[in-house]
Structure formats: C-alpha cells, structure tokens
Amino acid sequence: MTKAAHKNRSSGPLPVAGWLAARFRRGPKRFIALALFAILLAYVLVQSLYVIIAFEGRRWDIPARVYAAPLELYPGLRLTRDELAASLAQTGYKRVAGVSGPGQYRVASDLVALRTRDFRHWDGPEPGQQLLVRFEGDRVASIRDAAGQPVPIARLEPVRLGSLFAAHHEDRILVAPDEIPPLLVAALKAVEDRRFDEHSGLDLRGILRAAFVNLRHREIRQGGSTLTQQLVKSYFLDGRQTFRRKFREAVMAVALELRYDKDELLHAYINEIYLGQQGARAIHGFGLASEFYFSRRLAELELADIALLVALVNGPSWYDPRRHPERALERRNFVLGILVDRAVVSPADAEAAAARQLGISTGSRLMSRYQPAYMDLVRRQLAADYDADELAREGLSIFTSLDPQVQAQAERRLADGLLRLTAAGRDPGRALEGAVIVTRYQTGDVIAMVGGRDVEFDGFNRVLSARRPAGSLVKPVVYLAAFETGSWTLASRIADAPLAIELENGDTWSPANFDATSHGEVPLLRALAESYNQATVALGMAVGVDTVARRLHALGLREQPAANPSLLLGAVEATPFEMALVYGSLANGGFRVPLRAVRSVITEDGEPLGRYPLELEPVADPAAVQQVNAALVQVIERGTGRSARNLLPRDLVAAGKTGTSSDLRDSWFAGFTNEHLAVVWVGHDDNAPAGLTGASGALSIWASLVGGFAQSTSFSQAPAAGLEPVWLDYATGLSTYNGCGDAVLVPLPADSRPPRVTGCRRGLKELRERARDWLGGNGQRQ
C-alpha cells in the first residue's frame, strides 16, 4: 500500500486515475467486484502474514514462579506422621489407599508411604522416588526407598507460592506436549471442536449446528468456534463481538491451519486459553488451572478433574467452581455426558466421575494462596538484580526460604493474639495491628513474615515498612557496648537511682523506671533482665551514647541513629525487619548475617542463574555478646519476660527482650532459640497508645508462636575464648554456688573475680557441680 502510494506520488496521480476511470467506464459492475476482491485479498494476505509472523515469534510471558523452601526429610527429624501428611496435602499430594503414582501418599499406623514428584532444584534435578517414612513418637525414625534401602535424606518438591506477574496480570505454567494427558486432548475435541482433526480452521457445519441448537433451545448452548478460532481470539484479538472481528478471526484461523499442524495448534491452545481469575491474576492455560483449582499437576488429574477444566473453557467466571459450585458441577457432568456420547470414555467411568465432588482445593489447604508480605520481600531482594520485565516474562524459578508450616503458625498466632489483646486492651472497639517476622538466623533465612492483621492485604507491610520506636529492644546493645570495653561484666554493679542528664538544648532529662521505683545497686545481669531504665541510662552515659549508636548500626539498623541520651531507652525508630537483624547478630554470637528471602534463581531451562549465598560479618566481640545473651536468657527465666515461661515448653531455653515505647504505644518482643528468631510488634498504625507493654502484648504472641515450633531446641552457646562459667547470685552479682540462693550460671571473663557471697554452706551436690564446671571450662580452654 505504502509502496503504491509512493509510486503514485513520484509519477503523478493522473495516469493511474485515468486508467482506472477507463476501466470503470467499460464495465462498472465488474470493476467494483474486482476492486473489492483485490482489497479483500490484500486484507487476507496482510492478516495471514501478521498472524503467522506473530505466532512464529510467540513467546508466552511466563512470570517467574516463586517456591517455598523444600521439606527435607531425614531420620531424627522432629516431625510427626500427621505433620508430614498435612505438609504433603499442602503440596498437593493426594491421599490414597495404595500409592500408584507420583504426588500420592498413604498413611498407616506409624508410617507414611509416598511417591515424590520429579523436581528441578537449583543444584540439579531430584528424581521422584518411592519413600517409606516410619515414625517413632514425634520423630522420623527411618526412611527407606522402594528397594528397602535406607535413605539418609530426601528433599521433597517445594510448595509453589505464586508468580511475579506483571501489569497485565497474566499468569500461567507452561506444559510441554508430553505432559498433556491424552484424555484432555480427546475431551477438548469432543466438547469444543469435534471436527478439529478434519477442518481447516473453520467448521461451517459446526457453526450451522450450533446455530440450530441455540435456536431450538432459545439460548446460547453451543459455540461454533473451532479450537483454532478460540486460540486466535485469545491470543490476538480483544473480546468484542463485531462482524469485522469475527471475519478477521476466521482469516487468521485459516492462515494458522495452513501454516501449522494440528498438534502445534493444540499445544498452543492448552497453554494459552483463559480459565479463571483470582483478583487481578488471570489464570491462563491448563497447567496453571490444574494447580489453581486442584493444587496438583496436570498429568496427575483424573477424569472428573479434566472434565471440570474442559467445562470451564466455556465460561470461567460463570462456572467458577469456587463461587458457583452447583453450576460447575452441572456443567462438568454435562461434559462427561458428551464424552460418553462421543465414546471418549465408558459410561461406567463417566458415571463414577459424575458421582464425585468437585474436589477443589480449599483456601486453607491451598498454599498457592498469595503471600503478600513475603512476596514483597522477594520482590525487593530481586529488584537489585533483575528487572521487572525479566521477572514477568522469562519463566524463571525462584527458590525462597519460606517455611509453609511456620508461616501458617505465624499467621494464626498473630491473628489470635491480636483479637485477644484487642478485646482485653484499652480500646476494645479498635483492632490492634501487628507484625511478625521469623528467621533461621544462623543461615539468615527469613522463613515467615506476616505484614499485618489482614494477611491477604497486599499493601503496607509492617515488617519492612513500619518504623516504630524500638523502646527497650535497644537496651541489650547498651550492655554489649559496655562489655566490649572490658571494664564491665554481667557481675559489675551499677546504681539504679534517679539521675538528671543535661541535654544539648539545655533541658534536663530524668528518666524513671517502669515501676516508678529505683532499685539501688544492681548487677548488670539483673539490670538488663529486669529492663531497669535508670541503671541502663547510667551505664550508657558511662560508655558513651555515640558508641551505642554506632553499635546499633553495625548490628543491623539501616542508619546510625542520632546520639541523643534518650536513644539509650529506645528513642529510635526501627522496623521489625531491622530488629530481626540486630537480634540475629546477637543470637549469632557477634556475626551479622544478612537476611534473605530468596536463595537462588534458575532459568526456564533449569540452568542455575543466581544464588544469594549465606554471608557472615563479624560485628561484635563474641565474649561480650555471650554475656548479653546470658542476660537475655534471664529475661525469660527471671526478668520482664518471665510470663513467657508458662507458654514455652518447660525444657526450652530461649533468650529475648521485651520492648515498650513511651505511653505504651508500641509493644515489642524479640527473642530466639537455637534455631529460630522471631520479632513481634503490636500497636496502632497512627501511633495511638495501645495500652500494652512488651510483656503484656507482643510477648504472649511470641511465646505461643516459638513454643509451637517442633524444630526449636534450647538456646546455648559454647563458651567463647576467655570466658568461663560462673554461678552468680542474681540479686547481688556476687559469686556463689549452685543451689545457694538465686544462683544463675553465666559466662564471665576468666580474669573477672566477682566477690563471693558469704554465709552459704557448700553441699556435696555443689562440689560435684563445681567439679563438672571446672572440667567443662577446662575442656574449652584447651
């Protein structure tokens, strides 16, 4: 066209116009017919060329898939039979009476038999295998494979959390031709396009039949579109029902049929077609639809499931099995009827399938429920290395550390806790907000995150974005700074007494204790465990506020806070995420471990792309950190956090700290066991007083959460070089013996010799303990 126009312009319009006029005069009717035919031909050619070029270069946008952490099964793992079964159900395994294929499991008295699915992890494929997992009590006793050989460790395929889809919100999972069940192909042809194998893109008989059926029933019962037309419509055209669009669709369908074989078109159709909606997310293709509706892979679906998916093609929202189960069931059984009529399945099979329920995975079981808070962290971490387009199109697989069981517990504990605290709180009419982050601090894995009361809300994520006064959560860092000078130990005494501090602006600051009394000379152990304000400020002023500010930044605060004396009592804003970093540095014995959600990324073809390795940075003196941690254990044993003791398993040693900001606006608790660290924040978004201390608010949520972790064991630290265990009298900080008064075993610098308590008789038991201490201490000094 443009070429012709160009030619016209260069040689002048007159000769061509003259020639056309001459033709027109000779036979006007024939001329018009010819001209119309020429225009039509040009149109058809252009459309055909367009559709073929577009289809040739087709590349579905495959949003990056995000996976949770895989479950690692090994003998000795603390996991019950029912927990494994629940975990398998969540991963879309089907409970059966006898395992016959991948993705199935069977539960018996003390064992679970299962067949895992093939899965490509970052470090290579893990082939599916038959496993027999035997339990004893609350532990995995043994794992054997199909040949009866012991399996030392088995990694299951991870739960899929969702996709990082882009603005147009098209989500899909591509299936390869060999992953498509033949039954699906047969059913699609039978229901949607029974002459698919014969026609060349259009099915005139089908259109006439549909028109006839629809007329007879006075409603749209059948569509006359072939699968090819539906593919064209979905792939190239908008949804308008105009004649021109219909014509264009027909032209394109024929063009595709001429160029490609039936299998290619069918494969494209199966990956392309729209099958559902979840909020802004459009479910495309049978691969994703299978996971979306059944939490299972396409290849594992049975007749009833396939019939339902085929039923959905006709109207994914009208027949939405979650919103309109009756309609969906009726349509599914209608589809089953067609399959019998067309001899695709036997009447008996269809009857059995029709008797089944829809089998749609429910919200609680469906782990593909979007995790907005965690996905927010995933996006933020990936943003540094991948552009949005790459994530939305390239079909990457992203492996994260999210632990589905812990995530579910965190959601439940926060929701329950907030309800309870709101009801008991200052303003029962106003729901409290909260946030939780759980990490495995030693490896820097963020394993769970709840961004607020409304778990599903994809917006303000309080773990990452709520900057709130940290209150007493900063106190351990004041003590750390003091221990690092070498002039102070847990046994050192300090005055918890009224003090007046001259501020830069000329004001005088006189901090009071929470209980409004001063406690006199107290050892640092007790001052920290009881969170005494006056003692802590006195210590911080002696050490230097700017030192404390520097330490806070080194341990995990993004920015170094201003060195105002009020910093010593937590007048610094921090997010729960930052506090998880700070407390992680303590729990890790002075090593800062950056927190990550994403472990690794692989390409669509399974090639390793990026890895986010574990990193360590020594940021504090291990001996000083161990003293701080010993006091944090006493927070829970004897101090402000002792109400946690009733909520934790009796034998579980944990360390932690309460935090309360002024006027009870923020309630914090940060604490850790040997494996897990959790930070809980409770308050109001607008800073209104919540009426809760750290102990009365966040602590109960923290303790019920951490107390429920099966895999948590007692916090402990192998004594750092230069430290030795000493029994201290909790009240006075004098050295004492086990069983004498309120004795606490803490690590102290070997050269510190706290004065002895008097008037306590050493018993035989104490002597024995002393001997063991000595041997233990001696051992570590070697």
Next chain:
Amino acid sequence: MRTLLLFVTALAVAACAPLPVSRDDSGAGAGGDETVSGPGSATAPGPAAVLLAQGRTQLAGGEYPAAAATLERALRIEPGDPWLWLELARVHHVSGDQRQAEAHARKAMSLAGGDRGVRDAAEKLLADIRRH
C-alpha cells in the same frame, strides 16, 4: 541446671575424636535431653554428614557454588556443627573470597567449644587465609 548441662556437653564434645562425619554433635547446641541419634539411625550416617561428604566432593571437583549450596543445606539441618562452617570457609578460601573465608572460619571456631580438632583445623585455615 539447663545451662549447666550445656557446659557438660562441651566436655563430651572435647572427649570425642575429631571425626566429623560420624560424630553426632548437635548435642553441643542443644539442651541436655537432646540426644539426636534417633531410633533406627544408629549406624547410618546422618543427613548433615551425607551432605558434608557431598559438599567435599563438589569442592574437590571445583564446583564452588554447588559445594556452598550443599553445605548451606547441611547447615539448615545442623547449624551448630563447626565442621560444616569450616568446610564452607574452605569453599570461600579456594574460590577466592578470603573475607568470607575468614568470617566462616571464625564462626567455626566460635562453635568449637572444647573440640580441639576443629580448633586446630580452623587455626590452620586462618593461617592459610592470612598468607593470601
């Protein structure tokens, strides 16, 4: 009492020969009642030991990122095992990241308690790192 038991386990670890593959040392990081050698697993090597061996093979074969990933996997199971941290330090050392190598070796040292085998190995590695 609980804390005391921790120090006692340190002694137990010291008494052990430095055989990282068969030794069950998660007790060093656990409360006294934590005997991890679960029923049925008395003879078979534990999962962390299997992964440590795999990580060593990968390290020997020059597959550094794979070795690191395998050792991290092991650490998720046994975060208190100094031998795993030490092996990860070796991976960093060989692959040229001396800063991480040193940090990991120090971490191994901090978990060693009375285990002289770990301490000596960590000292030796730290000396190698400093020579770089």
